[in-house]
Amino acid sequence: MEVPCVRVRPQEGETTRSALAARDLVDDDHEITVADGWLYVPVDDGEAAEREGYTVVAHDVPPRRGQVMPADILGEEPSYERLGDIAILDIEDAEAARAVADAIVESDLPIDSVVNRASKVKGELRVRDWDVLVGDTRTVHREYGFEYALDLASVYFSPRLATERHRVAEQVESGERAFDMFAGVGPFVIPFAARGATCVGADLNEAAVEFLRENAERNGVADRVTAVAGDVREVATEYEGWADRLVMNLPHSADAFLDTAVTLAGDDCTLHYYDIQHDEDPFGPGERAIRDAAEPEYTVRVETRRLVRSYAPHEENVCLDVRLTR
Numbered sequence: 001m002e003v004p005c006v007r008v009r010p011q012e013g014e015t016t017r018s019a020l021a022a023r024d025l026v027d028d029d030h031e032i033t034v035a036d037g038w039l040y041v042p043v044d045d046g047e048a049a050e051r052e053g054y055t056v057v058a059h060d061v062p063p064r065r066g067q068v069m070p071a072d073i074l075g076e077e078p079s080y081e082r083l084g085d086i087a088i089l090d091i092e093d094a095e096a097a098r099a100v101a102d103a104i105v106e107s108d109l110p111i112d113s114v115v116n117r118a119s120k121v122k123g124e125l126r127v128r129d130w131d132v133l134v135g136d137t138r139t140v141h142r143e144y145g146f147e148y149a150l151d152l153a154s155v156y157f158s159p160r161l162a163t164e165r166h167r168v169a170e171q172v173e174s175g176e177r178a179f180d181m182f183a184g185v186g187p188f189v190i191p192f193a194a195r196g197a198t199c200v201g202a203d204l205n206e207a208a209v210e211f212l213r214e215n216a217e218r219n220g221v222a223d224r225v226t227a228v229a230g231d232v233r234e235v236a237t238e239y240e241g242w243a244d245r246l247v248m249n250l251p252h253s254a255d256a257f258l259d260t261a262v263t264l265a266g267d268d269c270t271l272h273y274y275d276i277q278h279d280e281d282p283f284g285p286g287e288r289a290i291r292d293a294a295e296p297e298y299t300v301r302v303e304t305r306r307l308v309r310s311y312a313p314h315e316e317n318v319c320l321d322v323r324l325t326r
């Protein structure tokens, strides 16, 4: 069907579409179309677009199919998290979970798999059990421009920490040496390496370390990332006094690894220490444990006390950014 369209070269397409959208001129009922080296952006008011200085022509463009969302099928908005092309549910009732899974895959969302939480994260590897309702547990997740291949059945990964990881990555400077003591599939190490840091990521979980290597390749930073499988207490003996920056994302038990952190720390080292504590004093226990492990060899200065997210009623997931100098 012929409708008025703004005609531009494809490379100007997104700028033009945004500018027209800002003036509320885009016709959302028809598809943007490319033909003969031109891009045609359908507009509601051709004359108004011409007054804005655009070239407007009548062009044959197909009608746009409305996006069907899970809520359109279920009659209410279901709660789920996205991890790559997986939808993660946390629904106890198996029938309700099945209905949500069916609606998600029937919708127009680009989701191929749906999994439901079947346990808490558990054990040293922090992996949980899943009921796989559709598809499988492998995916490639995108976070702040990086790609992470992973398999939820064999490794830990939480998309909820994306903003926090980005906050830390932004502090990293080219040339520094960063050690992630509990690296998982690499969501700290890879952005650090992309900023020019030389990185070591250790993890007890061999599957996670395999993904970390794959992800370093995938993101073009393999030359600056060393991935080591094993208990960080043993790995650390090879890296005494090495680190300018340490990441300890093993809340609940990181305090048991603070002696190892001190072994790894260089003369001036920033430590990002994650903890889960009662909201009455979320930072105190971590700070005291760090001082016990590092003083008097190091001067300890807490630079940031940050609430990352609420973990459970009255329990906070927090981060202490701490400078250790000697």
Ligand SMILES: C[S@@+](CC[C@H](N)C(=O)[O-])C[C@H]1O[C@@H](n2cnc3c(N)ncnc32)[C@H](O)[C@@H]1O
Pocket: 124, 125, 126, 156, 157, 158, 161, 181, 182, 183, 184, 185, 186, 187, 188, 202, 203, 204, 205, 208, 230, 231, 232, 233, 249, 250, 251
């Ligand atoms: C909470 S996950 C964090 C993973 C990653 N940093 C992230 O943010 O996605 C903790 C990780 O520590 C690893 N881990 C547990 N105990 C360890 C140890 N003694 N030495 C090395 N890694 C360990 C687990 O296998 C798990 O991958």
